Amino acid sequence: MAKAPVIAVVGSSSMDLTCYAEVLPQAGQTLYGNLFTTGFGGKGANQAVMAALAGANVYMVGSIGNDLFGTSLQENFKNQNVNSEYVKISSLPTGVAHIWVDSQGQNRILIVPGANHDFDENHAAQAIKLIPDLAIVIGQCEVPQSVTAAAFAVAKERGALTILNPAPYQELSSDLLAVTDWLIPNEIEFEEFVGSAPTALTLAQFRNGNQSIVTLGDKGAVLVSPQGDLTNISTNKVQAIDTTGAGDCFIGSFSYALGSGSDPENAAQFACRIASISVTRKGAQSSYPSAAEISTLS
Numbered sequence: 001m002a003k004a005p006v007i008a009v010v011g012s013s014s015m016d017l018t019c020y021a022e023v024l025p026q027a028g029q030t031l032y033g034n035l036f037t038t039g040f041g042g043k044g045a046n047q048a049v050m051a052a053l054a055g056a057n058v059y060m061v062g063s064i065g066n067d068l069f070g071t072s073l074q075e076n077f078k079n080q081n082v083n084s085e086y087v088k089i090s091s092l093p094t095g096v097a098h099i100w101v102d103s104q105g106q107n108r109i110l111i112v113p114g115a116n117h118d119f120d121e122n123h124a125a126q127a128i129k130l131i132p133d134l135a136i137v138i139g140q141c142e143v144p145q146s147v148t149a150a151a152f153a154v155a156k157e158r159g160a161l162t163i164l165n166p167a168p169y170q171e172l173s174s175d176l177l178a179v180t181d182w183l184i185p186n187e188i189e190f191e192e193f194v195g196s197a198p199t200a201l202t203l204a205q206f207r208n209g210n211q212s213i214v215t216l217g218d219k220g221a222v223l224v225s226p227q228g229d230l231t232n233i234s235t236n237k238v239q240a241i242d243t244t245g246a247g248d249c250f251i252g253s254f255s256y257a258l259g260s261g262s263d264p265e266n267a268a269q270f271a272c273r274i275a276s277i278s279v280t281r282k283g284a285q286s287s288y289p290s291a292a293e294i295s296t297l298s
Contacts, residue, residue, distance in 0.1 A: 005135040005259025007051050010061045010124050010151040011044015012116040012142035013087065014095035015069040016284055018244070022103045040076045041097050041284045042116065043140040043167060046245050049080045049285045050252025051138075054274070054294055056259060061086040061127045061151065062143065063119040065094035070115070080285075086127035090115035095142075105240035105279060111168070116143055121150035128154040135259045138251060140165045145176050152179035161258070165251045166193075184213045184254070186247055204228035213268060215250055217243070220272050223264055231265055235272040238280050245284025250275040253294075273297055 021033040040049070044062055052058040060082050064070035066089050073094065077084040095114040101107045128137060128151045137155040139148035139162070152162040156179050163182040166172060169192045177183075187198055194202050198214055203222055206212055212224040213233075220235040253274040257267035274289060274297070281287035289297075 004055055004057045005256065006059070006131065006133045007048075007056045007136045007138065007255055007259060008059045008061055008128055008131050008134060008151075008155075009044045009048040009051070009138045010128070010143065010148055011047065011138070011140045012042035012095055012113070013045040013060070013062050013064050013073050014042035014097045014111070014116065015039070015072070016041035016097050016099055016244070018099040018101060018283065020101045020242075020282070024100050024102050024108060035282075037283060039283045039286050040073060041245065042095060043142050043165065043248050044138075045073065045077075045082075046248035046284050047138050047140070047165070047252040047255070048077075048082045050249050050274070050288050051256045052081045053288055053291050054253050054256035055291065056256045057083075059083045059086060059127070059131050061124055063088040063090045063092075063115040063117075065090055065092055065115045067094055069094035069096070076285075086123075086131075088115075088119045088123060090118040092118045099244055101242050101244060101282075105242045107242070107244050109244075111142065113142065119143070119147060121147055124148070124151040125154045127151070128158070134158055134160045136161045136163060136255050138163045138165070138255055141168055141170050145170075145173050149173065149176040149179060152176065155179075163251065163255055165247065167247065169193075180210075182211050182213065183207055184215065184251060186215045187217065190214045198222065200230060203230055211264070213254070213264075215247060217246075221250070221268055223268050231268075233265070233268045233272050236276040238276050240279040242282045242287065243279050245287060246275045246279050248284065249278040249288055270297070
């Protein structure tokens with residue numbers, strides 16, 4: 001049996017406060033919703049949990065508050081087999097995400113980062129230096145870019161792959177891009193980067209000389225080689241009820257598959273299959289397929 005890949009996620013941990021409604025309110029409008037839930041989230045934590053469910057040996061590197069939400073997140077990491085020894089306990093409150101989901105499963109999200117912005121380059125770099133047998137380091141944009149860049153730099157020194165999910169969108173520093181092996185935006189983030197929607201030409205020219213994937217929601221994904229060659233990755237057609245956390249599901253499962261020895265195309269196909277399951281269920285981490293379900297797909 002192949003050894004489980006060791007993956008570190010440098011990123012955010014938050015509590016998700018989610019409202020479901022047929023129609024989302026406009027400015028100044030008050031409407032009734034159908035359901036309110038609390039759940040575990042944060043892009044980093046979502047990706048860590050998904051990679052662990054897929055079978056990776058996962059370490060979370062981040063910061064949470066010394067409060068009820070922080071305690072709950074720590075317990076969740078334990079239950080999901082995610083090592084949290086490098087999660088700092090901050091004097092700031094645990095981050096939260098306020099999420100609205102409409103009847104089509106589309107969401108709007110407002111993030112209050114709190115403790116997620118209270119850890120520094122030293123903390124991240126030291127964690128990445130100490131984690132044994134490291135294969136992959138994942139980052140996003142819900143923690144300071146300088147922190148992710150410091151972690152990625154140490155990862156590169158150790159020979160580990162780095163995967164950046166540039167969400168939520170922000171202009172990326174040259175320091176961070178220089179130590180990023182895989183850049184994986186969704187189609188909205190891609191358009192922010194290049195100024196136009198994904199086309200064969202804009203995709204082929206995106207990040208010339210480097211590896212990328214652009215995720216396209218229900219249209220799957222496009223794998224972009226360093227030479228600009230494009231490979232379309234299809235996804236299963238499903239009835240989506242909540243797309244929250246689907247991108248994180250893709251990142252976590254892709255990273256696991258890549259770290260387990262799959263080539264990029266097969267890893268992306270695996271990730272699309274897993275993500276297509278997640279959108280048929282409510283929530284972020286709560287929507288992810290179990291290890292038992294995943295074993296039937298591998």
